[in-house]
Amino acid sequence: MEETVGARGRETSDRRRVVPTREQLTSWRSFLRAHAGITKQLETELEIEQQLSLAAYDVLVQLSEAPGHRLRMTELADAVLLSRSGVTRLVDRLERVGLVIRARVVADGRGVTAQLTDAGYERLRTAATTHLRGICRHFADRLDPDDLAALERISRKLVP
Numbered sequence: 001m002e003e004t005v006g007a008r009g010r011e012t013s014d015r016r017r018v019v020p021t022r023e024q025l026t027s028w029r030s031f032l033r034a035h036a037g038i039t040k041q042l043e044t045e046l047e048i049e050q051q052l053s054l055a056a057y058d059v060l061v062q063l064s065e066a067p068g069h070r071l072r073m074t075e076l077a078d079a080v081l082l083s084r085s086g087v088t089r090l091v092d093r094l095e096r097v098g099l100v101i102r103a104r105v106v107a108d109g110r111g112v113t114a115q116l117t118d119a120g121y122e123r124l125r126t127a128a129t130t131h132l133r134g135i136c137r138h139f140a141d142r143l144d145p146d147d148l149a150a151l152e153r154i155s156r157k158l159v160p
Contacts, residue, residue: 042134050127055080055090057131060099060124063116070115072105099123 020028043054050057062079063069071079077087091114094100099120105111116124143151 038138041138042131045130045134046127049130050123052123052127055082055086056094056099057124057127059087059090059094059114060116060120060127063100063114064121064124068115069121070103070113073112073114076114094120 039054046052046054046057058080059076062076063071066075073087073091074084076091077084080087082090091100091102095102095114098117100114101117103113103115105113140148
């Protein structure tokens with residue numbers, strides 16, 4: 001297969017890019033730095049003010065939004081982008097402090113759900129003040145409405 005190098009980066013003869021251009025790499029790196037920086041700030045604030053990790057907060061959010069405030073462990077792992085073993089360890093910790101409980105799925109003897117407890121819901125409500133304030137401070141307040149609309153449009157294109 002023949003390769004060419006042009007303004008849009010190295011391409012194969014069937015026009016699929018195999019190497020990004022310098023500009024594309026610059027955009028990619030800026031995106032990664034912005035995501036990592038904002039995530040680190042949000043994580044730090046949640047840990048300092050609420051003694052809660054961002055991953056634990058995300059688990060509580062996902063459970064609060066699920067029907068019956070419960071999800072199968074596999075669904076929860078997919079929703080929070082953790083491995084199954086990672087979500088299992090996190091749910092173990094949240095269960096020990098009473099924020100979630102586990103239950104067997106009646107129709108499936110091997111299936112297990114995680115369910116948000118009342119204490120978990122209250123902890124989420126309290127932690128949300130810190131997290132939502134951080135989203136405003138580190139993200140939303142730095143962009144004008146046109147920037148936000150463009151970013152949403154771009155982000156939707158990137159979701160598989």
